Amino acid sequence: GIQVEQSPPDLILQEGANSTLRCNFSDSVNNLQWFHQNPWGQLINLFYIPSGTKQNGRLSATTVATERYSLLYISSSQTTDSGVYFCAVLRAGKSTFGDGTTLTVKP
Amino acid sequence: GAGVSQSPSNKVTEKGKDVELRCDPISGHTALYWYRQSLGQGLEFLIYFQGNSAPDKSGLPSDRFSAERTGGSVSTLTIQRTQQEDSAVYLCASSSFTDTQYFGPGTRLTVL
Numbered sequence: 001g002i003q004v005e006q007s008p009p010d011l012i013l014q015e016g017a018n019s020t021l022r023c024n025f026s027d028s029v030n031n032l033q034w035f036h037q038n039p040w041g042q043l044i045n046l047f048y049i050p051s052g053t054k055q056n057g058r059l060s061a062t063t064v065a066t067e068r069y070s071l072l073y074i075s076s077s078q079t080t081d082s083g084v085y086f087c088a089v090l091r092a093g094k095s096t097f098g099d100g101t102t103l104t105v106k107p
Numbered sequence: 108g109a110g111v112s113q114s115p116s117n118k119v120t121e122k123g124k125d126v127e128l129r130c131d132p133i134s135g136h137t138a139l140y141w142y143r144q145s146l147g148q149g150l151e152f153l154i155y156f157q158g159n160s161a162p163d164k165s166g167l168p169s170d171r172f173s174a175e176r177t178g179g180s181v182s183t184l185t186i187q188r189t190q191q192e193d194s195a196v197y198l199c200a201s202s203s204f205t206d207t208q209y210f211g212p213g214t215r216l217t218v219l
Contacts, residue, residue, distance in 0.1 A: 041196060090206055097149045099148070
């Protein structure tokens, strides 16, 4: 099946810093989503981005489908950004998640 | 509007007992997914329903696991003869034709 790799696995930032999270996938996909899992376990949609670039406030994402990767940018990080960020790809109905990037933002 | 809901939020059971977990998707969503997340791990795909098509059961870890979706809406995940390794958070998601998945809050299952 398709492989999804996220990097880095862990990231520690000082409040106000910027960061880039990466998601590589091994085959063509129908769609790609980024999620944030908060400390209470709830998965929150960030972006549905099979290709191109989208922005939402301090967050933006870019997917280059032909090169099989996606990037999530977090600018001016806040402590509330802490949690695990997952990338998930969908192919032929089956959804595959990466192992996530655990982000800790320190005040 | 209402999001995806799951019940119960927590379930503690004894090894060998059967459990049923329920998922109520967003109204009108044709696709429904079940995942399992063990402590500190990523999400493991279990099963996928799309409309009236036969479900994709390729992720079910054993024949003790089964799921059904009645009337194209509510879904129930059943685990028979639970084992301690079944302890995890079970997450349900639904989506419309856009394929954007929306997740429920999950059911935390603990098998003693």
